[in-house]
Amino acid sequence: MIQSRDPESITADLTQQGVESAYALIKSKVKETPVLTSESISTIATGSDNVPTKLFFKCENFQKGGAFKIRGATHALEKLRPEELENGVITHSSGNHAQALAIAAAAKGVKAYIVMPSNSAPPKVEATQSYGGIITFSGPTASEREYVAETIRKKTNARLIPPYDHPHIILGQGTVFLELMLQTDVEYGCKLDAVIVPVGGGGLLAGCALAAHGTGVRVFAAEPALADDCFRGMETGIREPSVTSSTIADGLRTPVGVLNFAIIHKYVEKVFTVSEEEILAAMRLVWERMKIVIEPSAAVPLAVALSERWKREGVKGNIGIVFSGGNVDLDKISDLIKRS
Amino acid sequence: MIQSRDPESITADLTQQGVESAYALIKSKVKETPVLTSESISTIATGSDNVPTKLFFKCENFQKGGAFKIRGATHALEKLRPEELENGVITHSSGNHAQALAIAAAAKGVKAYIVMPSNSAPPKVEATQSYGGIITFSGPTASEREYVAETIRKKTNARLIPPYDHPHIILGQGTVFLELMLQTDVEYGCKLDAVIVPVGGGGLLAGCALAAHGTGVRVFAAEPALADDCFRGMETGIREPSVTSSTIADGLRTPVGVLNFAIIHKYVEKVFTVSEEEILAAMRLVWERMKIVIEPSAAVPLAVALSERWKREGVKGNIGIVFSGGNVDLDKISDLIKRS
Numbered sequence: 194m195i196q197s198r199d200p201e202s203i204t205a206d207l208t209q210q211g212v213e214s215a216y217a218l219i220k221s222k223v224k225e226t227p228v229l230t231s232e233s234i235s236t237i238a239t240g241s242d243n244v245p246t247k248l249f250f251k252c253e254n255f256q257k258g259g260a261f262k263i264r265g266a267t268h269a270l271e272k273l274r275p276e277e278l279e280n281g282v283i284t285h286s287s288g289n290h291a292q293a294l295a296i297a298a299a300a301k302g303v304k305a306y307i308v309m310p311s312n313s314a315p316p317k318v319e320a321t322q323s324y325g326g327i328i329t330f331s332g333p334t335a336s337e338r339e340y341v342a343e344t345i346r347k348k349t350n351a352r353l354i355p356p357y358d359h360p361h362i363i364l365g366q367g368t369v370f371l372e373l374m375l376q377t378d379v380e381y382g383c384k385l386d387a388v389i390v391p392v393g394g395g396g397l398l399a400g401c402a403l404a405a406h407g408t409g410v411r412v413f414a415a416e417p418a419l420a421d422d423c424f425r426g427m428e429t430g431i432r433e434p435s436v437t438s439s440t441i442a443d444g445l446r447t448p449v450g451v452l453n454f455a456i457i458h459k460y461v462e463k464v465f466t467v468s469e470e471e472i473l474a475a476m477r478l479v480w481e482r483m484k485i486v487i488e489p490s491a492a493v494p495l496a497v498a499l500s501e502r503w504k505r506e507g508v509k510g511n512i513g514i515v516f517s518g519g520n521v522d523l524d525k526i527s528d529l530i531k532r533s
Numbered sequence: 534m535i536q537s538r539d540p541e542s543i544t545a546d547l548t549q550q551g552v553e554s555a556y557a558l559i560k561s562k563v564k565e566t567p568v569l570t571s572e573s574i575s576t577i578a579t580g581s582d583n584v585p586t587k588l589f590f591k592c593e594n595f596q597k598g599g600a601f602k603i604r605g606a607t608h609a610l611e612k613l614r615p616e617e618l619e620n621g622v623i624t625h626s627s628g629n630h631a632q633a634l635a636i637a638a639a640a641k642g643v644k645a646y647i648v649m650p651s652n653s654a655p656p657k658v659e660a661t662q663s664y665g666g667i668i669t670f671s672g673p674t675a676s677e678r679e680y681v682a683e684t685i686r687k688k689t690n691a692r693l694i695p696p697y698d699h700p701h702i703i704l705g706q707g708t709v710f711l712e713l714m715l716q717t718d719v720e721y722g723c724k725l726d727a728v729i730v731p732v733g734g735g736g737l738l739a740g741c742a743l744a745a746h747g748t749g750v751r752v753f754a755a756e757p758a759l760a761d762d763c764f765r766g767m768e769t770g771i772r773e774p775s776v777t778s779s780t781i782a783d784g785l786r787t788p789v790g791v792l793n794f795a796i797i798h799k800y801v802e803k804v805f806t807v808s809e810e811e812i813l814a815a816m817r818l819v820w821e822r823m824k825i826v827i828e829p830s831a832a833v834p835l836a837v838a839l840s841e842r843w844k845r846e847g848v849k850g851n852i853g854i855v856f857s858g859g860n861v862d863l864d865k866i867s868d869l870i871k872r873s
Binding site for chain 1: 585594595599656663706817820821824825826827859860863864867868871
């Protein structure tokens, strides 16, 4: 049993049952996102041995706020007592967690203080504002962001809700896998053989690994080669505490969290890395064939499923692919989506 | 009663009932595409008078072949006798009709000869090929395409299936409206007040107008200002036989067909035109907020719904918006989606 190392000594049931309990709490507050399939992409994913591979895409790009993050944020708030929420919540994030916390807090009538680096993409700032987030800008580095956040936290006594290294966040994100497995069964009459989940901070991956434990579904991780701290950590058994990366998969630039790594190391079978070109090709394929918008981070698991390394691994059958989000900055991405 | 002016003197029931009959024939052969909503886009569409507008998006971008065209093509083939199909079918198109006919023909085990201009976008050529279409390239002008098509038709005795100016095509495309109305009712418990449909050759618009006749749903058309032959024809009552346009809405560059115009003139309430900037802004909004890929032509009705001209018209309530397709050439579109 993995113990929570959270400084606030939160006790949480870090098991499959814990994810089920989280789901009961958040189910009515988040979207049940669709599970889609694509005959043509499944055909491409089938190897030269012609043993059929069928991909089931869990579309968290259609989630509230455009990413899975609302699940963890909602769960974290649900687990706090009203008096713990009365001064609001705070986080620092330039990405999907900021929007998610703003939405989850608004749903509970609670203030959300969001520290964003001053170089954040305008659409993300606008979105966070439109959800009612109270934004403070900071310098771009992690330490600058943390300093500003800590200053506001002291002043307001708001509760810090971290983006991934937290048991309640992990359990909330794990509900993605529960839904995926259930929908694949009920809607398609298929049993999953494996799932491929992207890993950045590891909230989603650790949660899905807990949720899959005991189900017989094999759990694999997908990481950009340019931000391969989880891959290297799994090789050595020691978590890499930092990663400096400019991968286009901007949601995966963070190092895996402490609690996250402990769970991932125990329950995840293997991490696969992919190149920037493979990520972009997978993203383009989804936009073109499935007509849905996914962000680069969300394309990483499909990039794995289409890679030769994966095909050599010989995992066949029904493969779940988690599309983690769809928040793209069209201004920045427009140059990237051109074929090289 | 509008008479078919088709040279082959096809008799067709150009009425609401005719569309219902077409639907019975093609229902099992095409996709029932989803009807989606977007709270944030509906809010933007609501005017300063705050009388609520709710938009219902019929997502034919998720249709087989990525556009509504498969409906008309399938219907046209269903209406032919086996002996009329034995030499295959032929069309000339650089766009969605080519792919649709290739798919519909393959489903019936019939050869599809497709004449495409040699400057067609590679993804469209690849897609048409992947569906089994037998491609012949021609020069880029309409007369060059027609000449090559006629040469092949004479040689093969294949049956010509035109893209829009044909009663069976019109009736097939009209099934888009039937589904939209039914789904809005069953899935959302709402009755449509109006629908906005894009117009190029007018197959989709004429079909939807027939399908809506007698239902009480008002039918409006959306056209790029740069290709406003339908708008001008409605003003004068005389069809404009040609249009030269470089609108980004490449599916709407054709003049309205003869039969199509007769139906549109009788049943469509009004045509609204929008600028290239309005089309792009609407397309970006859908990609960003709804996380789905629509092509520029498909964004034209939403561009109308967001325009001041439309808001001044005072059409309120539940508005159907037809997203006609999602086939974009990411290489070409990437420069366009950057904010100006």
